[in-house]
Amino acid sequence: xxxxxxxxxxxGGVIGTSTGYYLSKSGxxxxxxxxxxxxxxxxxxxxxxxxxQFSTPAxxxxxMSAVKxxxxxxxxxxxxxxxxxxxxxxxxxxxxxxxxxxxxIEIQRKFGLDVSFITASEAKALVPHLDTDQLxxxxxxxxxxxxxxxxxxxxYARGIRDNGGSIITRQEVTDxxxxxxxxxxxxxxxxxxxxxxxxxxxxxxxxxxxxxxxxIDLQVEPERHEALITDGVQYENMPMLVDYRAxxxxxxxxxxxxxxxxxxxEVQVPGKDKSSTLEFMKEMSRRMCKIVPAxxxxxxxxxxxxxxxxxxxxxxxxxxxxxxxxxxxVGMSGHGFMLGPALGKFLAEYIVDGTWPFDMSEFAYxxxxxxxxxxx
Amino acid sequence: MRIDEHxxxxxxxxxxxxxxxDGKPIEAFEGETIAAALHAAGIKTLSHSVKEGxxxxxxxxxGKCSSCMMQVNGVPNVKTCxxxxxxxxxxxxxxxxxxxGQVDARQDYNRKKIPVIETEIAIVGAGPAGLSAxxxxxxxGAKCMVFEENTQVGGQLIKQTHMFFGSKxxxxxxxxIDIGQKLIDGLNENVQVLTGTPVVGYxxxxxxxxxxxxxxxxxxxxxxxxxxxxxxxxxxxxxxxLPGVYGAGAVQTxxxxxxxxxxxxxxxxxxxxxxxxxxxxxxxxxxKVEAVLEALPTIGAYQVHASKLRRCGIPILTxxxxxxxxxxxxxEGATIVELDDNWQExxxxxxxxxVDTICLSVGLKPTTEIFEMAGCTMAVIPExxxxxxxxxxxxxxxxxxxxxxGDASSIEEASSAMLEGRMAGLxxxxxxxxxxxxxxxxxxxxxxxxxELRAGPFGEKIRQGEAKLEEACK
Ligand SMILES: Cc1cc2nc3c(=O)[nH]c(=O)nc-3n(C[C@H](O)[C@H](O)[C@H](O)COP(=O)(O)OP(=O)(O)OC[C@H]3O[C@@H](n4cnc5c(N)ncnc54)[C@H](O)[C@@H]3O)c2cc1C
Ligand SMILES: Cc1cc2nc3c(=O)[nH]c(=O)nc-3n(C[C@H](O)[C@H](O)[C@H](O)COP(=O)(O)OP(=O)(O)OC[C@H]3O[C@@H](n4cnc5c(N)ncnc54)[C@H](O)[C@@H]3O)c2cc1C
Ligand code: FES
Numbered sequence: 001x002x003x004x005x006x007x008x009x010x011x012g013g014v015i016g017t018s019t020g021y022y023l024s025k026s027g028x029x030x031x032x033x034x035x036x037x038x039x040x041x042x043x044x045x046x047x048x049x050x051x052x053q054f055s056t057p058a059x060x061x062x063x064m065s066a067v068k069x070x071x072x073x074x075x076x077x078x079x080x081x082x083x084x085x086x087x088x089x090x091x092x093x094x095x096x097x098x099x100x101x102x103x104x105i106e107i108q109r110k111f112g113l114d115v116s117f118i119t120a121s122e123a124k125a126l127v128p129h130l131d132t133d134q135l136x137x138x139x140x141x142x143x144x145x146x147x148x149x150x151x152x153x154x155x156y157a158r159g160i161r162d163n164g165g166s167i168i169t170r171q172e173v174t175d176x177x178x179x180x181x182x183x184x185x186x187x188x189x190x191x192x193x194x195x196x197x198x199x200x201x202x203x204x205x206x207x208x209x210x211x212x213x214x215x216i217d218l219q220v221e222p223e224r225h226e227a228l229i230t231d232g233v234q235y236e237n238m239p240m241l242v243d244y245r246a247x248x249x250x251x252x253x254x255x256x257x258x259x260x261x262x263x264x265x266e267v268q269v270p271g272k273d274k275s276s277t278l279e280f281m282k283e284m285s286r287r288m289c290k291i292v293p294a295x296x297x298x299x300x301x302x303x304x305x306x307x308x309x310x311x312x313x314x315x316x317x318x319x320x321x322x323x324x325x326x327x328x329x330v331g332m333s334g335h336g337f338m339l340g341p342a343l344g345k346f347l348a349e350y351i352v353d354g355t356w357p358f359d360m361s362e363f364a365y366x367x368x369x370x371x372x373x374x375x376x
Numbered sequence: 377m378r379i380d381e382h383x384x385x386x387x388x389x390x391x392x393x394x395x396x397x398d399g400k401p402i403e404a405f406e407g408e409t410i411a412a413a414l415h416a417a418g419i420k421t422l423s424h425s426v427k428e429g430x431x432x433x434x435x436x437x438x439g440k441c442s443s444c445m446m447q448v449n450g451v452p453n454v455k456t457c458x459x460x461x462x463x464x465x466x467x468x469x470x471x472x473x474x475x476x477g478q479v480d481a482r483q484d485y486n487r488k489k490i491p492v493i494e495t496e497i498a499i500v501g502a503g504p505a506g507l508s509a510x511x512x513x514x515x516x517g518a519k520c521m522v523f524e525e526n527t528q529v530g531g532q533l534i535k536q537t538h539m540f541f542g543s544k545x546x547x548x549x550x551x552x553i554d555i556g557q558k559l560i561d562g563l564n565e566n567v568q569v570l571t572g573t574p575v576v577g578y579x580x581x582x583x584x585x586x587x588x589x590x591x592x593x594x595x596x597x598x599x600x601x602x603x604x605x606x607x608x609x610x611x612x613x614x615x616x617x618l619p620g621v622y623g624a625g626a627v628q629t630x631x632x633x634x635x636x637x638x639x640x641x642x643x644x645x646x647x648x649x650x651x652x653x654x655x656x657x658x659x660x661x662x663x664k665v666e667a668v669l670e671a672l673p674t675i676g677a678y679q680v681h682a683s684k685l686r687r688c689g690i691p692i693l694t695x696x697x698x699x700x701x702x703x704x705x706x707x708e709g710a711t712i713v714e715l716d717d718n719w720q721e722x723x724x725x726x727x728x729x730x731v732d733t734i735c736l737s738v739g740l741k742p743t744t745e746i747f748e749m750a751g752c753t754m755a756v757i758p759e760x761x762x763x764x765x766x767x768x769x770x771x772x773x774x775x776x777x778x779x780x781x782g783d784a785s786s787i788e789e790a791s792s793a794m795l796e797g798r799m800a801g802l803x804x805x806x807x808x809x810x811x812x813x814x815x816x817x818x819x820x821x822x823x824x825x826x827x828e829l830r831a832g833p834f835g836e837k838i839r840q841g842e843a844k845l846e847e848a849c850k
Contacts, residue, residue, distance in 0.1 A: 129476060231452075231453050231473075232426070232453070232472075232473040233453070233473045233474055233475060233476040234472065234473050234474070234475050234476070236476060257426075257472070257473045275580070276579075277579065278577070278579040278583055278585060278594065281577070282490055282592070282594075285592070293479050294476045294477060294478060294479050295476070296479050297450065297451045297452065297476075297477055297479065298452065298453075299453065300576075
């Protein structure tokens with residue numbers, strides 16, 4: 001068997017498969033290696049939200065490009081990825097939040113995003129089940145949405161294979177071969193070596209370990225997040241409701257009827273532990289009922305945990321590393337599913353043509369990590 | 377279609393009540409589930425499926441399959457086979473999911489406290505295994521709580537009207553329904569049994585999430601005995617989801633517990649003990665049994681059960697299977713076909729039978745979700761029913777203090793389920809209260825009884841399974 005490839009991708013989440021798809025589409029011979037199964041990492045554990053309401057130019061523009069890609073994904077990949085413009089509502093329960101959201105909306109609008117600050121009663125008209133107690137208003141973007149991570153990855157993976165690429169699951173990369181500062185290939189736990197002058201680290205929460213295989217110490221840390229999903233009820237077009245209060249949370253009704261959601265713990269929990277806690281189930285269900293009291297009568301179906309891959313400033317690192325030919329697309333900081341399609345396309349174009357669609361220095365390797373993304 | 381006369385059972389029906397289903401008044405009796413009452417009223421279609429909008433009736437009648445979900449008093453997705461009918465209840469059939477209802481008053485979600493109950497031994501499931509565990513653990517002083525998701529205790533026993541085999545120690549010559557009652561009568565004040573209370577989650581350090589009075593309650597226990605029983609297997613054939621296709625256990629529940637006939641004439645698939653016994657019970661209750669089909673060349677059921685059926689003129693067709701069900705919105709018949717030595721359908725042997733009920737008795741699968749949540753080491757052992765938790769002779773799984781007993785540990789019978797439950801209860805109380813000569817003697821007796829029970833030719837499969845399990849333990 002010929003084990004030479006134009007590019008080797010490590011990781012079969014949304015980032016690895018989207019990047020692989022666009023590279024294979026441009027004619028490259030792609031090999032994607034996944035240590036477990038496709039979507040086994042964060043991607044299959046995310047809560048399916050896709051939004052464009054960010055606070056920095058590159059993130060807003062990437063997210064807006066991603067929404068365009070989600071809109072056309074059915075045609076592009078031949079798979080219905082359940083994309084729906086169900087929107088995102090960021091809820092403001094105090095003046096400081098009102099101010100912050102309004103400031104962000106100004107920036108977002110500069111890039112042409114259809115976002116506005118609406119009153120609590122306007123929000124209530126859009127979401128009759130919403131509890132508006134103490135709600136001052138919401139930042140509302142109707143073109144934000146949701147999609148199925150499983151179907152998105154399925155579509156990209158099929159695309160890679162249709163374009164002549166290979167995907168091997170249950171193949172863990174254990175070493176990256178570097179000679180004279182140039183990447184040469186990878187070795188797997190099964191002892192197989194695959195050769196390529198281009199390797200992309202798309203290992204999500206494992207990105208740091210994978211980087212170290214080539215001596216690259218990425219500033220990323222896994223951070224544990226739990227999630228749950230309820231039984232289904234008839235779809236009522238409820239947007240992602242984001243409540244950033246100390247005991248808030250965020251959840252959306254899937255087009256398939258279930259409510260899916262999570263919250264960011266007050267004290268961050270580092271690591272990749274996948275176990276579920278009773279505490280989360282208790283808290284999340286309480287928080288969801290607080291925002292949509294009618295959920296009181298809906299059963300919880302299951303819960304799980306996954307990890308975000310965090311950078312110090314909450315923006316990803318998408319770039320070539322100091323090792324020539326070794327790229328990374330990591331540190332998605334909780335937004336990898338929504339940014340994934342666009343980042344895959346951008347990195348593929350950069351690898352093929354050497355250009356970015358716009359100034360991507362916010363995502364550069366080796367940048368100085370400044371302020372945190374305000375809507376992280 | 378209520379049964380008024382039955383050779384063995386007397387149905388003591390509760391007070392007559394009335395509720396509303398899709399705008400129509402329905403007569404019911406107190407103590408009857410919604411699904412059963414609807415059946416008695418001739419309503420077999422309870423919902424329509426999510427994706428294709430196909431009509432669905434009920435299949436399992438014990439809360440395991442979700443095909444009976446309806447909107448009840450505004451609450452969506454209620455499994456109506458597990459909820460008792462109440463006066464003036466409002467029941468609506470669902471197409472796909474139910475609707476998010478309005479809640480009356482906004483609760484104070486800021487200060488909501490979730491109740492926590494502590495107990496020494498938490499037992500999941502009030503079938504013969506769970507009840508035996510409670511009986512013996514409590515006898516030696518342990519405080520036990522038994523959680524049962526269905527409205528009645530006794531598990532599968534409450535529907536078994538035939539007499540059991542075996543030695544006296546194993547309740548031979550006693551009817552299943554009476555064994556259940558015996559177990560319940562024997563419980564002392566150390567045991568609390570909660571019905572309509574499903575255990576929905578296992579968390580580290582033996583915390584259980586249970587739904588009590590439709591609300592989450594947390595149980596903290598020192599030992600957990602899981603005796604969740606099994607669910608019936610499905611068979612794949614076109615239209616297997618038509619209302620009128622039931623599991624054998626569901627038919628039994630309807631007939632022997634609720635006193636309601638599933639239909640007028642029926643086809644039984646599977647000639648193992650359960651299939652043959654249920655076919656006979658249907659006959660007793662006045663249903664015309666067209667035939668019992670068995671894909672294997674031989675009948676799996678005990679000879680006595682099969683002969684009883686044959687004496688009544690019911691054909692047991694070996695090397696036969698169901699090819700498809702047909703009917704407009706409900707079962708109106710089935711096409712059956714003969715099989716050759718390689719399990720292939722023999723062309724030209726198809727024929728149609730006109731029946732309004734098809735009953736599947738094609739095996740059981742242990743209910744094991746709780747073990748997986750608890751992180752128990754699992755093993756796939758076909759002889760014992762498929763995937764089960766690995767456990768020792770004392771019925772403890774790989775997680776310290778978490779036990780398994782009964783059909784959840786291997787598909788066997790009530791006698792062994794009771795012995796396994798007893799063993800789990802004894803071991804748990806011994807670990808809680810300290811070793812005593814009496815408990816050790818009891819445990820040895822249980823072990824000997826189990827060996828004895830599994831000694832004959834019918835125990836061969838189980839013995840092979842047990843041997844594999846022992847391998848898995850290493
Ligand atoms: C609870 C939760 C909710 C979330 N909600 C959202 C949301 O609503 N919207 C959103 O955009 N994002 C959300 N996220 C974040 C999102 O899931 C991630 O940012 C995104 O999935 C990252 O994709 P990825 O491809 O980088 O990583 P992953 O999906 O983790 O993929 C990395 C893959 O690499 C594999 N791998 C690792 N090491 C190796 C190796 N050595 N060899 C071979 N393979 C290897 C892993 O097995 C894994 O499959 C959420 C995350 C969590 C945990
Ligand atoms: C038709 C038929 C004939 C049979 N004939 C015989 C016979 O002649 N002799 C014989 O010895 N055996 C016979 N059996 C087998 C015997 O009935 C079973 O092996 C026995 O009932 C198993 O007992 P169990 O306690 O393990 O499970 P079950 O009786 O199934 O009880 C389990 C209980 O757990 C409850 N439960 C499950 N999950 C949860 C949860 N999460 N929370 C709360 N409660 C839960 C269930 O509702 C159920 O009540 C027969 C079985 C059938 C179906
Ligand atoms: S869950 Fe009610 S019939 Fe199966």
